[in-house]
Amino acid sequence: MSALIEFFVRGQEYFIHLGILICIYLILAQSFNLSFGVARIFNLAHVAAYALGAYATALLSTDYGRGFFVCTIASMCVSALLAVLLGAIALRLTQDYFAIGTLAFSAVISALLINWKSLTRGVLGIPGIPRPEILDIDFYANRNFLMLAALMALATLIILHRLFRASYGRQLRAQGESELVSLALGIPTRMLRNLSFVIASSFAGLAGSLFAYYMNYIDPSSFALHEMVFVLTIVVVGRPGSFFGVVGSTFLLVLLPEPLRFMEIPSSILGPMRQMIYALILFAVVYVNRYRLFPVQRTV
Amino acid sequence: MDILPQLLVNALISGSIYALASSGLSLTYGLLKILNFAHGHFMMIGAYAVYFAFHMMGWGWLGSVAFSVGASLLVGWLSLRIFIFPFRTLHPLLPFVTTLTLGTILESAVAMIFGVNVKSISPSASIDSIEIAGIFITPIQIVIIGSAIGLLSLLAFFIHSTAAGRKIRALAQHEHAAESISISSGRTVTMVFLCATLLTAYSGVLVGMETNVQPTMGSSYTIKAFAAMILGGLGNVWGTVAGSFILGLVENLSIGIDFFGYSLPAGYKDAFAFVIILGVLLFRPQGMFGSKLRVA
Numbered sequence: 282m283s284a285l286i287e288f289f290v291r292g293q294e295y296f297i298h299l300g301i302l303i304c305i306y307l308i309l310a311q312s313f314n315l316s317f318g319v320a321r322i323f324n325l326a327h328v329a330a331y332a333l334g335a336y337a338t339a340l341l342s343t344d345y346g347r348g349f350f351v352c353t354i355a356s357m358c359v360s361a362l363l364a365v366l367l368g369a370i371a372l373r374l375t376q377d378y379f380a381i382g383t384l385a386f387s388a389v390i391s392a393l394l395i396n397w398k399s400l401t402r403g404v405l406g407i408p409g410i411p412r413p414e415i416l417d418i419d420f421y422a423n424r425n426f427l428m429l430a431a432l433m434a435l436a437t438l439i440i441l442h443r444l445f446r447a448s449y450g451r452q453l454r455a456q457g458e459s460e461l462v463s464l465a466l467g468i469p470t471r472m473l474r475n476l477s478f479v480i481a482s483s484f485a486g487l488a489g490s491l492f493a494y495y496m497n498y499i500d501p502s503s504f505a506l507h508e509m510v511f512v513l514t515i516v517v518v519g520r521p522g523s524f525f526g527v528v529g530s531t532f533l534l535v536l537l538p539e540p541l542r543f544m545e546i547p548s549s550i551l552g553p554m555r556q557m558i559y560a561l562i563l564f565a566v567v568y569v570n571r572y573r574l575f576p577v578q579r580t581v
Numbered sequence: 582m583d584i585l586p587q588l589l590v591n592a593l594i595s596g597s598i599y600a601l602a603s604s605g606l607s608l609t610y611g612l613l614k615i616l617n618f619a620h621g622h623f624m625m626i627g628a629y630a631v632y633f634a635f636h637m638m639g640w641g642w643l644g645s646v647a648f649s650v651g652a653s654l655l656v657g658w659l660s661l662r663i664f665i666f667p668f669r670t671l672h673p674l675l676p677f678v679t680t681l682t683l684g685t686i687l688e689s690a691v692a693m694i695f696g697v698n699v700k701s702i703s704p705s706a707s708i709d710s711i712e713i714a715g716i717f718i719t720p721i722q723i724v725i726i727g728s729a730i731g732l733l734s735l736l737a738f739f740i741h742s743t744a745a746g747r748k749i750r751a752l753a754q755h756e757h758a759a760e761s762i763s764i765s766s767g768r769t770v771t772m773v774f775l776c777a778t779l780l781t782a783y784s785g786v787l788v789g790m791e792t793n794v795q796p797t798m799g800s801s802y803t804i805k806a807f808a809a810m811i812l813g814g815l816g817n818v819w820g821t822v823a824g825s826f827i828l829g830l831v832e833n834l835s836i837g838i839d840f841f842g843y844s845l846p847a848g849y850k851d852a853f854a855f856v857i858i859l860g861v862l863l864f865r866p867q868g869m870f871g872s873k874l875r876v877a
Contacts, residue, residue: 323674374862377616377673381807385858388804392852506800510685513678549696553689553796560685567678568667575672 297423301495303535304430305488308437310515310531311524312484315441317513318521319450320477321457323380325509326367329387330360330482332394332504334489339407339499340400349413353490360486363390364479372474387509394501406500410493420494430491437484438528444480445524453477454522507556514563517574534559587716588833594722596829597729598791600822601784603806604736605777611753611816612770613669615676619660619684620781621803625796626656627782628789629691632702649782656687657778661771684799692796702789721790728787732780733822740818749773753816801851808854811861828854 309331316322334356341347341355371382394401401407412421413429420426444450456463456470463470493499511534519530538555546554567574606620630652634645664683668675703721710717740746748769751759760766788798809828813820832850 370859370863377677378862380674380677381616381811382859382862385804385808385855385862388855389852389859392849392855396849396852507685507689510681513681550693553692553697557686557689557693560682560689564664564679564682564686567675567682571668571671571675575674 294423297427299536299539300427301423301430301491303532304427304434305491305495306512306515306535307434307528307531308484308488308491310512310519310527311438311441312481312488313512314516314519314521314524314527315444315453315484316477316481317516318523318527319445319457320453320474321521322372322474322478324383324478324481325380326363326371326383326387326390327481327485327512328504328506328509329390330363330485331489331492331508332390332501333363334360334486335493335499335504336394336401336407336489337486338490338493339410342410342413342494343407349415349494352413352494353487356486356490357483358486360489361479361483364482365475367482368475368478372471372478391501391504394504401501404500404502406498407493408498410497410499412497413494426495430495433487433491437487441484442524449473449476507559510556510563511559514559514566517563517566517570521574534562586714589830590716590718592830592833593826594718594725594791594829595832596826597725598784598788599805599809599825599828600729600733601787602781602802603809603821603825604733604818605780606806607810607813607816607818607821608736608749609774609777610810611818612749612773613665613676614816615665615669615673616680616807617665618677618680618803619664619687619799620680620806621801622684622687622799623653623657623778623781624785624788624802625691625794625799626687627653627785628702628794628798629695629700630782631786631789632695632700632794636700636702649786650779653778653782654775657775658771660778661774665774684803688796688799695796697796699793699795700789701793702786703791719791721787725787725791728783732783736780736818745769745772804858805851805854808858811858828857831857 309327313324313327316324316327337356337359338352341352347355367383367386371379371386374382395403397403412419412426414420418425420429452463452468453473455466456468456473460470492503496503515530515534516527518534519527538558541551541554602621602624606617609615609617609620627649630649631645634640634648635642638644640648660680660683664679665676668679710719711723740749748759748764751762751764752766752769756766785794785798785802788794788802805828809824810816810821811824812827813822813824832853835853836850
């Protein structure tokens with residue numbers, strides 16, 4: 282009897298853990314969907330913004346003891362600032378050059394995270410990030426933290442859904458399909474792209490902030506390239522530009538490798554195996570959709 | 582003691598490795614016009630093939646070399662067939678994404694088989710370095726410099742003085758015109774890609790013997806090869822070779838020389854490749870030796 286109760290209690294903890302992960306990835310993937318799916322900007326530095334958000338929260342809450350709102354807003358601002366900087370540098374480039382430029386930029390960020398030891402403690406990471414507390418309500422327990430994460434994810438999804446449907450989103454889609462036509466229609470394409478970049482990155486910063494709070498510990502290895510591949514897989518599987526498609530694929534892909542956990546697989550193999558599964562899925566979906574994923578620009 | 586000569590020799594060594602690694606990337610870019618993100622992972626394949634054959638199986642040098650060549654050719658051919666050819670004529674970002682997945686697949690496969698730990702493939706535990714006029718150099722480093730000179734000369738002869746090389750240059754200049762005078766695009770591309778894979782795998786073996794190998798080495802060398810290629814001009818093989826040596830020089834001088842009493846920590850060495858990419862893309866997108874501005 283007690284074993285049964287223990288199973289349910291521990292099982293519940295496990296589902297709460299998955300719920301929190303889904304909330305974080307919903308924010309991360311849907312914001313990537315805004316820049317990649319809607320605006321057709323292939324920004325490989327999205328995870329760098331996520332990392333900066335996480336580090337901003339970690340540093341502010343441990344070294345300076347700041348509260349939840351200060352930390353999350355600071356995280357979003359830092360990531361938005363990164364987007365402004367990167368936008369000024371890289372949005373002048375096109376297509377594959379842009380991809381390489383953002384890749385190089387995110388590599389610079391991860392080199393800084395690893396080597397700026399006096400600030401980030403390098404590969405050792407930052408431990409002891411306290412869970413937040415808002416107005417006497419504490420979010421120490423995972424169950425409470427799930428509520429917070431779900432609230433944040435819901436708010437993000439609502440804002441992004443409004444943006445997808447608003448004239449802003451339609452203009453963004455238009456400039457992604459044909460820059461020339463949109464310019465002729467008086468759409469300020471450069472400004473729109475920059476803005477989408479900033480919005481996407483600041484939400485990535487929010488996701489990073491939640492991640493740091495949830496994990497209590499962050500190190501540079503959580504923000505490596507395979508994380509970018511994972512986010513890309515979510516958006517490509519959910520169909521870029523489709524709001525609910527990406528919501529669905531986030532649930533699907535976060536839960537997909539979980540059955541592996543119950544098999545007798547050593548953890549040293551489990552990590553690479555997850556990466557390989559995601560990469561294989563990404564390749565399969567890209568292969569099937571190869572004529573639709575990056576349409577050749579229509580010529581008039 | 583003046584460390585400048587030692588730094589210059591170190592720059593020559595790392596420049597040689599980058600040149601061997603990136604000339605293949607540049608050659609394939611010239612023909613296929615795609616950015617192969619898995620290029621650095623081919624280095625890893627070559628090095629791990631040697632590790633598997635020599636250290637785990639004990640097949641001796643000849644067997645190891647044969648196995649490494651065979652494994653690299655197989656991986657290169659499958660990559661080309663599955664991950665590149667179906668996407669060649671489509672949007673340029675598609676092959677970039679598929680080779681990104683290819684790199685991840687190769688990296689995780691190697692990590693699953695061999696583990697994520699650092700492995701050494703040097704033949705003996707300790708190698709004595711030789712001192713020449715105050716400069717320390719190991720035999721393997723001499724092999725690296727010699728291989729770079731030898732193989733790159735061979736490559737130059739191949740591209741500029743043989744019939745096959747003329748075909749390659751014709752295809753790189755104008756694919757349709759070259760095909761219309763019955764130069765087979767598919768066959769030449771396959772041949773060049775496999776040669777480039779071998780060259781890259783060989784440089785991976787050299788890296789493994791000089792330092793060590795680990796599954797994550799692939800993407801960092803890919804980005805360095807991109808940096809060298811962007812520096813020299815996309816698809817410009819000799820520009821890329823020059824870019825490789827410049828990259829080696831910048832990396833080694835940046836951490837060795839004091840800037841007004843302040844020197845950069847060695848960890849930042851790798852970041853220079855990325856800063857170079859961003860700087861060149863911004864201010865001189867055609868590369869240092871390119872003359873034609875790429876449209877759009």
